[in-house]
Amino acid sequence: MSDTANGANYLEVQDLKVHFGKKGATVHAVDGVSFTVSKGTTFGIVGESGSGKTTTALAVMRLTHITDGHVSLEGRNIGALDGEELREARRAFQIIFQDPYSSLNPRQRAADIIREPLDLMEIGQPAERDGMVSDLIKQVGLRPEQGALFPHQFSGGQRQRIGLARALATKPSLIVCDEPVSALDVAIQAQILNLMANLQEELDLTYLFISHDLGVVQHICDEIAVMYLGQIVEQADRRTLFTAPEHPYTKTLLSAVPTLHAARGDRSKRQRLSGDPPSPINLPKGCRFASRCPLVEKQCHETPPPLRAVSGGHFVACHLAG
Amino acid sequence: MTVLKVDNIVVDFATRRGNARVLDHVNLEVNEGEILGIVGESGCGKSMTALSIMGLVPSPPGNLTSGSIYLEGRDLVGLSKDEMREIRGNEIGMIFQEPMSSLNPVFTVGEQIAESVRLHENASQRAAWERAVEMLRAVGIPEAEVRAKSYPHQLSGGMRQRVMIAIALACNPRVLIADEPTTALDTTVQAQIFDLLEELQKSRGTAIVLITHDMGAVAQLADRVAVMYAGRIVETGTVEQVLTMPRHPYTEGLIACVPHLQPDPPEKREPLLEIPGVVPSLTELGDGCAFAPRCNRALATCTGRQPVLKTEGNGHATACWAVEAELENV
Numbered sequence: 001m002s003d004t005a006n007g008a009n010y011l012e013v014q015d016l017k018v019h020f021g022k023k024g025a026t027v028h029a030v031d032g033v034s035f036t037v038s039k040g041t042t043f044g045i046v047g048e049s050g051s052g053k054t055t056t057a058l059a060v061m062r063l064t065h066i067t068d069g070h071v072s073l074e075g076r077n078i079g080a081l082d083g084e085e086l087r088e089a090r091r092a093f094q095i096i097f098q099d100p101y102s103s104l105n106p107r108q109r110a111a112d113i114i115r116e117p118l119d120l121m122e123i124g125q126p127a128e129r130d131g132m133v134s135d136l137i138k139q140v141g142l143r144p145e146q147g148a149l150f151p152h153q154f155s156g157g158q159r160q161r162i163g164l165a166r167a168l169a170t171k172p173s174l175i176v177c178d179e180p181v182s183a184l185d186v187a188i189q190a191q192i193l194n195l196m197a198n199l200q201e202e203l204d205l206t207y208l209f210i211s212h213d214l215g216v217v218q219h220i221c222d223e224i225a226v227m228y229l230g231q232i233v234e235q236a237d238r239r240t241l242f243t244a245p246e247h248p249y250t251k252t253l254l255s256a257v258p259t260l261h262a263a264r265g266d267r268s269k270r271q272r273l274s275g276d277p278p279s280p281i282n283l284p285k286g287c288r289f290a291s292r293c294p295l296v297e298k299q300c301h302e303t304p305p306p307l308r309a310v311s312g313g314h315f316v317a318c319h320l321a322g
Numbered sequence: 323m324t325v326l327k328v329d330n331i332v333v334d335f336a337t338r339r340g341n342a343r344v345l346d347h348v349n350l351e352v353n354e355g356e357i358l359g360i361v362g363e364s365g366c367g368k369s370m371t372a373l374s375i376m377g378l379v380p381s382p383p384g385n386l387t388s389g390s391i392y393l394e395g396r397d398l399v400g401l402s403k404d405e406m407r408e409i410r411g412n413e414i415g416m417i418f419q420e421p422m423s424s425l426n427p428v429f430t431v432g433e434q435i436a437e438s439v440r441l442h443e444n445a446s447q448r449a450a451w452e453r454a455v456e457m458l459r460a461v462g463i464p465e466a467e468v469r470a471k472s473y474p475h476q477l478s479g480g481m482r483q484r485v486m487i488a489i490a491l492a493c494n495p496r497v498l499i500a501d502e503p504t505t506a507l508d509t510t511v512q513a514q515i516f517d518l519l520e521e522l523q524k525s526r527g528t529a530i531v532l533i534t535h536d537m538g539a540v541a542q543l544a545d546r547v548a549v550m551y552a553g554r555i556v557e558t559g560t561v562e563q564v565l566t567m568p569r570h571p572y573t574e575g576l577i578a579c580v581p582h583l584q585p586d587p588p589e590k591r592e593p594l595l596e597i598p599g600v601v602p603s604l605t606e607l608g609d610g611c612a613f614a615p616r617c618n619r620a621l622a623t624c625t626g627r628q629p630v631l632k633t634e635g636n637g638h639a640t641a642c643w644a645v646e647a648e649l650e651n652v
Contacts, residue, residue, distance in 0.1 A: 215581045
């Protein structure tokens with residue numbers, strides 16, 4: 001069996017580049033990103049604003065242009081699809097957004113919001129669709145009669161459930177989740193994260209999970225990539241990334257998260273970044289993190305470090321790692 | 323020494339669906355050089371507490387129905403608008419969540435800091451400008467003389483929040499109220515702002531009220547914490563007491579429902595603890611405990627009567643019938 005058939009290379013992103021703007025002032029939002037995701041797992045992308053994590057997600061969804069590189073889903077190059085072919089293919093990959101307030105049409109009832117993809121993609125017979133909608137509503141933990149309500153009559157968490165039901169309507173195998181719990185109250189985040197974990201198990205879903213919240217990523221992801229200025233600087237499975245981070249940026253990011261048992265005033269273990277990241281228009285010649293890196297050496301300013309394996313499945317883009 | 327004392331304040335809002343009691347007999351004390359954290363979900367009253375202290379409750383529809391707010395012994399409730407304006411900025415400074423929308427886009431940041439200095443102190447234009455540059459340096463902005471001439475849009479989010487802190491601290495207030503000061507910022511920038519707040523609190527003895535939804539932020543920064551739910555304080559104590567030995571079922575839930583970053587995560591993923599349901603509407607609160615419908619330890623008494631804060635010997639206080647019954651039985 002090939003890797004694609006047994007699900008190891010279910011989603012493959014190869015040397016993805018998304019550039020914006022014109023010549024001379026090009027923003028290198030995503031600049032050579034490669035990763036593969038196995039079926040039924042959750043692949044997390046973490047990074048700060050401007051790291052390119054959301055643009056990567058949008059490119060995989062074909063919601064922004066792809067400047068260069070390949071995106072393939074189950075062996076099919078979805079990066080090259082167009083028009084009706086692309087529209088048809090979208091059944092297999094859906095997205096849920098950060099803000100459950102602006103991502104639902106305020107004039108549509110919940111049931112109609114969830115039904116729309118069924119109608120558009122002509123899934124099932126029209127007469128069956130009402131039943132499918134109420135099954136979807138139940139699947140995300142709402143009551144079928146709530147389908148008659150408008151978005152403003154729901155709480156933020158319930159709205160995110162409606163967004164999930166809409167995404168599930170076409171029976172996709174991949175769901176891109178762009179900061180799905182960041183806008184929710186902490187007590188509600190747990191409800192949505194648990195629901196997502198249950199749905200994954202039930203439906204064998206694959207998630208591409210974009211987040212800035214390392215606690216959430218640690219909880220839900222199997223494999224994690226850390227992005228900085230359009231590139232992956234480190235990638236590893238969940239245990240390795242958090243117990244043995246190698247890239248200085250990953251280490252700083254981890255030490256910056258306030259934890260529950262942080263000893264107050266124990267500043268010795270904290271690592272802090274100084275300055276701002278360089279502009280994504282005028283990128284440095286060498287390592288993009290060099291100007292802020294505590295370990296920087298001469299070679300870092302001269303040659304960009306490639307993403308290389310330091311141990312099985314653990315990749316780091318740093319001259320000094322490993 | 324107690325700098326700020328919030329004494330039994332009640333704030334009501336007239337809404338179409340009736341009266342909403344957004345703050346229900348809230349008591350707080352902050353000492354000199356101390357950081358008090360106020361945590362809770364949206365709508366619990368934490369931001370309204372800040373606005374009450376600042377005398378900025380929108381009225382109408384809001385109304386501070388009863389209670390007092392003492393700043394170094396002086397009651398701020400009932401002061402005139404002009405008197406209150408003197409207090410704000412001079413004695414109490416405030417920083418908000420979104421630094422971009424709190425800064426004026428058409429003035430340089432130096433001018434905005436200088437303005438606050440000139441409004442509150444009888445300083446010359448030149449002296450005020452010099453103070454602005456000095457403040458920018460104090461909040462860790464490199465090349466302060468150059469940066470003072472920047473407009474807000476020319477600065478990053480973290481820089482803008484530093485400018486907000488510089489404005490709030492320009493007149494050396496006794497109390498700084500920080501309402502979700504890092505929620506809009508990146509993790510590494512948040513860490514820098516926390517360091518800065520901690521440093522300012524130590525060097526200037528400023529009392530800080532930190533309003534946040536993030537228990538991690540409280541653990542890192544605060545000395546004491548008050549947990550709010552539906553307009554009331556349900557638990558309060560030192561950070562150590564509340565975070566390591568939470569009494570109130572809501573506090574327990576709030577801590578357990580968040581996937582906190584662990585240095586050594588377990589191999590197997592456990593489902594997160596959920597607090598079922600949602601925050602109740604403030605116009606539909608019954609006689610009992612507002613948390614009872616979501617509580618896994620609710621007793622018959624909980625729906626009948628509202629629990630009040632009961633203080634244990636060590637100062638750790640909880641408003642919960644189930645906890646009270648348990649402590650009595652020990």
